[in-house]
Amino acid sequence: MAMVNPVVDQSPAAADPVDPESAEWLGALASSGAQREAALGRLHEMLLRVAQRECRRRGPRLRVTGPELEDLAYQAAADALVAITRKLGQFRGESRFTTWAYRFVILEVSDKIGRHFWRNPSVLLDAEDWDKLPDRFGFEPAQEAEWRDLLAALRRAVDTELSPRQRQVFIAIVVNAVPLDALVIELGSNRGAIYKVMFDARRKLRAALAANGYMSHDITGRS
Amino acid sequence: MNGYSELDHFLHTDPRDVGCTQAMKMMHVYAELVAAGEPPEQRYPGIAAHLHACGPCGEDYDGLLAALRDETP
Numbered sequence: 001m002a003m004v005n006p007v008v009d010q011s012p013a014a015a016d017p018v019d020p021e022s023a024e025w026l027g028a029l030a031s032s033g034a035q036r037e038a039a040l041g042r043l044h045e046m047l048l049r050v051a052q053r054e055c056r057r058r059g060p061r062l063r064v065t066g067p068e069l070e071d072l073a074y075q076a077a078a079d080a081l082v083a084i085t086r087k088l089g090q091f092r093g094e095s096r097f098t099t100w101a102y103r104f105v106i107l108e109v110s111d112k113i114g115r116h117f118w119r120n121p122s123v124l125l126d127a128e129d130w131d132k133l134p135d136r137f138g139f140e141p142a143q144e145a146e147w148r149d150l151l152a153a154l155r156r157a158v159d160t161e162l163s164p165r166q167r168q169v170f171i172a173i174v175v176n177a178v179p180l181d182a183l184v185i186e187l188g189s190n191r192g193a194i195y196k197v198m199f200d201a202r203r204k205l206r207a208a209l210a211a212n213g214y215m216s217h218d219i220t221g222r223s
Numbered sequence: 224m225n226g227y228s229e230l231d232h233f234l235h236t237d238p239r240d241v242g243c244t245q246a247m248k249m250m251h252v253y254a255e256l257v258a259a260g261e262p263p264e265q266r267y268p269g270i271a272a273h274l275h276a277c278g279p280c281g282e283d284y285d286g287l288l289a290a291l292r293d294e295t296p
Contacts, residue, residue, distance in 0.1 A: 053293060054286045095251040099291060103251040106286045110279060137233070139226030147226055154230070174233075180279050192243035195277055199236055206234040218235055 022097035048077040080105035114181030157208035241269035
């Protein structure tokens with residue numbers, strides 16, 4: 001089975017020297033009393049600002065608006081603050097402390113949006129709306145004669161080449177357009193595991209289409 | 224992009240792709256390099272490949288980069 005490359009890109013071998021501003025954050029958050037409370041308050045303010053901005057940025061593509069979106073930003077900032085204070089010892093100085101902290105709140109926004117999807121889902125997980133597949137890839141109805149056989153071959157490959165898990169994930173994400181982060185929640189999995197399932201499914205499907213002359217073989221290392 | 228090239232792009236897998244876990248782990252370092260105007264693709268080719276292919280991680284990366292750029296006076 002093909003693997004998503006487990007080789008880690010070059011990364012700092014050991015903890016890098018921490019810049020003065022980051023050191024100040026670490027000192028204040030590791031302290032106690034009023035100094036720590038003030039640092040937590042300031043950090044929460046920054047996280048909330050990033051979360052609100054991120055929710056606004058993604059908002060137009062979501063079915064979440066107004067107070068619900070604002071509530072989502074508050075939840076993301078609060079949960080990110082808890083995660084950051086719990087994982088403070090993992091900060092290695094590879095970036096500024098605030099950049100490291102912002103990553104937490106961005107990931108929390110993604111998680112909250114994924115969970116929100118199932119509050120009012122537009123599709124059921126076991127549905128299979130193959131008729132929407134041409135539109136998903138931008139195939140024009142007027143040119144159906146050109147792509148009908150290709151998509152029929154793709155569907156056959158999905159049914160015959162993929163494992164049950166790969167098929168389930170492919171149908172949900174590609175055919176039914178369930179966001180990957182929402183599927184992660186529904187399947188009780190994680191983003192990396194679902195991405196890996198899709199990665200392997202994509203390789204298998206291309207190989208099947210290439211073997212039947214519908215597509216060229218993948219070119220290793222293409223960017 | 225027409226339907227065929229969209230499907231072709233979707234079914235392409237890059238062997239350098241490090242996957243979500245590694246990309247999320249180093250996203251702050253990668254984004255900071257980009258915000259500073261440095262090309263991170265040479266140092267982190269596997270992360271670059273992943274961010275190109277993975278919608279959710281790409282979205283997170285865009286958000287983090289936007290947050291960093293928002294900070295710049």
